[in-house]
Each structure stands twice: as structure tokens, then as C-alpha cells.
Amino acid sequence: MSVFGSELYTAWSSGETSALATVVHTVGSASRPVGSCMLLTPGGRVVGSVSGGCVEGDVLERAREVILEGTCRQAVYGADDDVFGLGLTCGGTLEVFVEPVDVHRFPELAEVVESARAGIPVAVVTVLGHPRPQAVGTHVIVRADGHHSSSYPRIPEPxxxxDARNLMLSGASGVLTYDATGTRVFVHSLIPQPRMVLFGACDFAAALATIGRTLDYRVTVCDARPLFTTPDRFPDADEVVVARPDDYLAQEAAAGRIDQRTAVVSLSHDPKFDIPLLRTALGLDMAFVGALGSRATHERRVEALRDAGMPDAALARLSSPVGLDLGGRSPAETAVSIAAEIIMARYGGRGGALSHRAGPVHLPQLVRERR
Known part of the structure; x- marks a missing residue:
């Protein structure tokens, strides 16, 4: 839910004014992605980050001015901005929008928080530029069903x-520009956490659950053995479920709780659970399917899946043995290796050491512009 959670809502509910700084656009190797936020509360606390430290001081000054004056500010920071040391050391360019937030200027916030907490996708569209200056900083709330609401009804670009709904459904945030009308908006997509479903109640699952939670996945650990599948063994999992792995995954998929962002990892080493689970998982549309084990285990696993009628195209989606080649052996090190491969698959990375290749550190951010 990003910064649109308890901190912002608590500050908003106080009736006083906060300042919210949001990264709305980046170019090159910016240190923080689009949608990153920093909040200055009425009590003077700072929550979040927009640059990892490079320009936070200047953004904080702008935030204080926004609270005092009640007007929005925009700033662009680049590597060549050497005045007062405000340049980005990462070499990229960062555009930040700073706005006052209170119950009068952002009355839609309660609706946003309610939707986000309920796991309902929602997009906050903030007007960055408009022929009517009073429209800058106003918001339109767009939901997945196409309905929208706004306290400023005179924005004429339906x-x-x-476009905002389509951007949200793709899971991305970004800027939309309409040259014909002089309108520029930022779409901040707030979508439910992606799921990481771990099958096999073992030390590797416990370590991976901890990392998955850090990566903002909603983590489920599932195993058919009740003696091993207990919440106290997996304190960082959001859910601990006793069920046959293949049955549980099929039920979750039928209920619509498995999607294209879901990562599934089998850690069981038990063919009677492993093979039915992987048959089910490889028949679903999800981001990642992996299985722990040696190369010999992998060969037996692939042979069993082929014998069960699994086509080669589906088998090609299976990451087995799962994980990047980092050389570690402990459960924690193995979990880092598996998480690294999940991240690589999610963002299209290449997995090599950054020091061994040329080019930008970060892959280009998704930015949509309509002209």
C-alpha cells in the first residue's frame, strides 16, 4: 500500500496538514523508482524516501514550504545539479511533486485507504499540469471497474x-501527457501485494518467507503435514496452511487469488506432493514456478512430469534447480538465491554482476505518454 497506509492516514485524520513528496518521473539510473514517496507529518516526522539520501534535504525544505503556503511544488533533480550539492550521485534524473495533504485538499484519501486495505486495486491520479492553475494538485480516484470519483468535477479530459485504468491494470505507475489540452497527470497505481506461495514446511521455507515479506510479497506456507506446519515455525508468513499442495493451489486459483504476479516455489523434496503440485502450477498463468533440489532430482522430476502428460512448453517455465548460482548452501543463503531469481524474473534482469557489464544500472522505468 506504499505510503498510503497508516502513517499518511493518521496524519490526514488529525485535521492538520502534511506534505507528500512523490517521484513522478525518472530518467536513467535514478536511485528510487516512480511512485516512491516521502511524507512530512504535522508533527515534523519524516517517513519514506524519494532518492535514498541525495536530495532529501532539499525536498524536505520544499515540503515545509508546502505546509506553510498550502501550494504544490515541483522539482527536477539531475546529475549536473551541482549547486549546493543537490545533484544525483546515481547519474539519473528525478522529478518530484510535493503537495499539501489534509481533509480539505485530499478528501478522497479515506476512499483510497479503504480500497487499498481491502485489497481492491485503485489508482490515485494527481494533476501535475493544467490550463487552470487551481486544478494542479487535485485528484481523481480510478477503480478497476472503471468508476472514478473526484472532488474537482471540472477536469474536462475523460x-x-x-488510460489511468489501463495503466493501473498493468501494475504500473507513470505520467500521462495530453498536449492537445495542456494536461499532465501522474497515475499512482495501488494494487494488492503479489503472492509468494511456498510449499514444504522446512527451514528453507522459513528463510524464504522472511525475505519474501521484506520484498513486500504476501507469503503463504503450505504443507500437508500438520506437525510441521505451524505458525510458530514461520513467524514471517502471512498465512500457514495445512493442506495438500496441489489441492490448495487449485482452490486458490479457482477463487481468483492466483494471478500473473504470483511466485510459487516447491521446497518439499517429496515426489508424491511435488509432482501433482508442479502439474497444477505449470498449468496456471503466474510469474514464477520453481522447485528446490539437485540436478538428479530435477531430471527425475521432469521425467515424471512428462510421463504425466506435461508438454515441453510448460516444462520450460519451470525453474529447477531453483535459484541463482551464488555459491551458498545454508537455508538463508539458499533463500537469497531463490529470491534473487524471482526478482530477476519479475523485472527482466540478467543475473550477472553489475561490475562486469556496461550500460545503466537500472532497467528503464515504464512511462506512458499520450500525445
Whole structure:
């Protein structure tokens, strides 16, 4: 839910004014992605980050001015901005929008928080530029069903509602620009956490659950053995479920709780659970399917899946033995290796050491512009 959680809502509910700084656009190797936020509360606390430290001081000053004056500010920081040491050491460019937030200027916030807490996708569309200056900083709330709401009804560009919804459904945030009308908006997509479902109640699952939670996945550990599958063994898992792995995954998929962002990892080493689970998982549309084991185990696993009728195209989606080649052996080291491969699959990385290749550190951010 990003910064649209308890901190912002608590500050908003106080009736006083906060300042919210949001990264709305990046170019090159910016240190923080689009959608990163920093909040200055009425009590003077700072929550979050927009640059990892490079320009936070200047953004904080702008935030204080925003609270005092009640007006929005925009700033662009680049590697060549050497005045007062405000340049980005990462070499990229960062555009930050700073706005006052209170019950009068952002009355839609309660709706946003309620939707996000309920796991309902929602997008906050903030007007960055508009022919009418009073429209800058106003918000339109767009939901997945296409409905939208705004306290500023005179924004005349309904086409950006459709564009914002499409951007949200793709899981991305970004800027939409409409040159014909002089309108520029930022779409901040707030979607439910992606799921990481771990099958096999073992030390590797416990270590991976901890990392998965850090990576903002909603983590489930599932195993058919009740003696081993207890919440106290997996304190960082959001859910601990006693069930046959293949049955549980099929039920979750039928209920619509498995999607294209879901990562599934089998850690059981038990063919009677492993093979039915992987048959089910490889028949679903999800981001990642991995299985722990040696190369000999992998060969037996693939042979069993082929014998069960699994086509080669589906088997090609299986990451087995799962994990990047980092050389570690302990459960914690193995969990890092598996998490690294999940991240690589999610963002299209290449897995090599950054020091061994040329080019930008970060892959390009998704930015949509309509002209």
C-alpha cells in the first residue's frame, strides 16, 4: 500500500496538514523508482524516501514550504545539479511533486485507504499540469471497474480515466501527457501485494518467507503435514496452511487469488506432493514456478512430469534447480538465491554482476505518454 497506509492516514485524520513528496518521473539510473514517496507529518516526522539520501534535504525544505503556503511544488533533480550539492550521485534524473495533504485538499484519501486495505486495486491520479492553475494538485480516484470519483468535477479530459485504468491494470505507475489540452497527470497505481506461495514446511521455507515479506510479497506456507506446519515455525508468513499442495493451489486459483504476479516455489523434496503440485502450477498463468533440489532430482522430476502428460512448453517455465548460482548452501543463503531469481524474473534482469557489464544500472522505468 506504499505510503498510503497508516502513517499518511493518521496524519490526514488529525485535521492538520502534511506534505507528500512523490517521484513522478525518472530518467536513467535514478536511485528510487516512480511512485516512491516521502511524507512530512504535522508533527515534523519524516517517513519514506524519494532518492535514498541525495536530495532529501532539499525536498524536505520544499515540503515545509508546502505546509506553510498550502501550494504544490515541483522539482527536477539531475546529475549536473551541482549547486549546493543537490545533484544525483546515481547519474539519473528525478522529478518530484510535493503537495499539501489534509481533509480539505485530499478528501478522497479515506476512499483510497479503504480500497487499498481491502485489497481492491485503485489508482490515485494527481494533476501535475493544467490550463487552470487551481486544478494542479487535485485528484481523481480510478477503480478497476472503471468508476472514478473526484472532488474537482471540472477536469474536462475523460480520456485519461481510461488510460489511468489501463495503466493501473498493468501494475504500473507513470505520467500521462495530453498536449492537445495542456494536461499532465501522474497515475499512482495501488494494487494488492503479489503472492509468494511456498510449499514444504522446512527451514528453507522459513528463510524464504522472511525475505519474501521484506520484498513486500504476501507469503503463504503450505504443507500437508500438520506437525510441521505451524505458525510458530514461520513467524514471517502471512498465512500457514495445512493442506495438500496441489489441492490448495487449485482452490486458490479457482477463487481468483492466483494471478500473473504470483511466485510459487516447491521446497518439499517429496515426489508424491511435488509432482501433482508442479502439474497444477505449470498449468496456471503466474510469474514464477520453481522447485528446490539437485540436478538428479530435477531430471527425475521432469521425467515424471512428462510421463504425466506435461508438454515441453510448460516444462520450460519451470525453474529447477531453483535459484541463482551464488555459491551458498545454508537455508538463508539458499533463500537469497531463490529470491534473487524471482526478482530477476519479475523485472527482466540478467543475473550477472553489475561490475562486469556496461550500460545503466537500472532497467528503464515504464512511462506512458499520450500525445
Amino acid at each position: 480520456e485519461f480515466i481510461v
